[in-house]
Amino acid sequence: MSTSIPNLKRTYTRVPHPQAHTHLDKVVRVSVGTALFPFYWLGARLYGLPGLSFGVDSFRLGMRSLINNKGDISHAEIYRMLFAPVESTRYFEFGLAWEYLSDIRIGRYLDVSSPRLFPLALLAHRPKVSAELINPNQEDLTLTAGLVRACGMGNRCNVSNALIEEVAFPESTFDVITSLSVVEHISADQNAVLRMWELLKPRGKLILSVPCAAAAEEQYIDVDQFNLQRCAEDGFFFLQYVYDDALLRERFYSVLGPPIRHGIYGEKKPGTLRRGLVEKWAGGKYPRWKEPYTMAQHFEHYDSLDDLPGEGVIVMEFEKK
Secondary structure (H helix, E strand, C coil): CCCCCCCCEEEEECCCCCCCCCHHHHHHHHHHHHHHHHHHHHHHHHHCCCCCHHHHHHHHHHHHHHHHCCCCCCHHHHHHHHHCCCCCCHHHHHHHHHHHHCCCCCCEEEEECCCCHHHHHHHHHCCCCEEEEECCCHHHHHHHHHHHHHCCCCCCEEEECCCHHHCCCCCCCEEEEEEECCHHHCCCHHHHHHHHHHHEEEEEEEEEEEEECCCCEEEEECCCCCCCCCCCECCEEEEEEEECHHHHHHHHHHHHCCCCEEEEEEECCCCHHHHHHHHHHCCCCCCHHHHHHHHHHHEEEECCHHHCCCCEEEEEEEECC
16 A cells, blocks of 8 residues: 655564464463563552553453353453553553543544544443444454443444445534544545544544654554555555654644644653564564553653654644634
């Protein structure tokens, strides 16, 4: 898939072939993760890591899913909800997005392909909200739909296999729209954001998060993570844009206006984030249960994108006039 943004620096990452694991390896890793996760969670709390409450929300949802499961949710997925609920920068993204939504009344809510834990946690805390969850990845959406049913939210939450540009909702339908760690993967990112803006009611809120850095780039890997692309070049697939200030203004602020507030978190040493992601993508022995403590140790808040030594994430809140 070719990019619609010219003249950006391109980076290419090769993901090692997945490592094979014996049944005994898996049993040991599950046992170790189950035993150690609470200690790493507590360590991260001492560091003041945002978003840790989502571990509690995910545990509750995981238990509900385990009790009510009708067979369409794997035990591996339930285990992840119980003991490895949040990945990577999602701690910061979820925590800031939750803070921004804390004082907003929500009737109708649209989530555009965010990691499923965030919209499910929102619905669990706000029983009067009705939601639409859209995702073009059918496999991922099927799992989300199973969790919605298992958690007893099916009467007020509809899931749809669709791209944001294709949805048929009337304009000015939703009070709040969230899209966390999504827009950067869409080559026509500005078109996607414009469609979200059209679907938002006046005085409605749009919460976006994207990867960021002091200098923008577009990233390619040799694995099609979302099963939605054609090969771009030489066996590589478009992964995402990483936005700097200039690119944010060009692609988002020109359509939405500047955010009414935002927050930035980033790695302390360049390359920390990418090494962890590649290890996970390769199916290695990455200790997912340790991730909250790892993120708390190696990431911190920054005042501006220019201060970032490497990659980070920016969470933005926009209000439609």
